[in-house]
Amino acid sequence: MDDLASRLADVDARIADAARAAGREATGITRIVVTKFHPAALVADLYRLGVRDVGENRQQELTTKTAQSSALAGLRWHFIGQAQTKKARAIRAAASVVHSVDRNRLADALDRAGDDGSVLDVLLQVNLTDDPDRGGVAPAGLEALAEHILEGCPTLRVRGVMAVAPLDEPPASAFERLAGYAQRLRAAVPGADWISAGMTADFAEAIAAGATHLRIGSAITGARPTHI
């Protein structure tokens, strides 16, 4: 717990430094702690340290840990992984925000699962690589996906874009492209001003490029177990 607290404080100090260097307010940046592969006990420890935003990338783990953490009032779960359409209802039942909407069918499935009158915040994941297996809509398809949701998915609220930096490119240039896509999305969806970018290795570059939501795992949690 002491180690966890010091790693969290260290990351938050680095976020503040990067924000200052970029001339931004750190208060406008949401730090999501990615807890994948770690037990729900870690989520409870993080909660005691004041963390209210946590992220998971697999539906089954999200569902299990959300149930195990139901006593933690005000905790927000962010779904950040590639999502199968058939898992949309389970994801929607557990997550406050889905960062990885990248195709019409997934948006439709999430929308259909919203039959309780709620509105779900979603981000459109953009693929910054040429590899379709990496997830995300190709940049050329971003506006069409946004229009599809605006016209056909009344229970979804498009808040912005999400991306993972490519492995073979400096993150700063990739996140600069993402900032351009974010601007294009805002032209189509006024107010969709969230940018989810930045992980342990590249969150400073993401902050410099305007990220509003950081998804940070191992720098805070320590090394991930290989399985639960």
Ligand SMILES: *Cc1c(COP(=O)(O)O)cnc(C)c1O
């Ligand atoms: C695991 C994961 C992260 C966090 O990765 P770290 O390098 O541990 O900070 C962020 N985003 C996504 C989509 C992830 O799957």
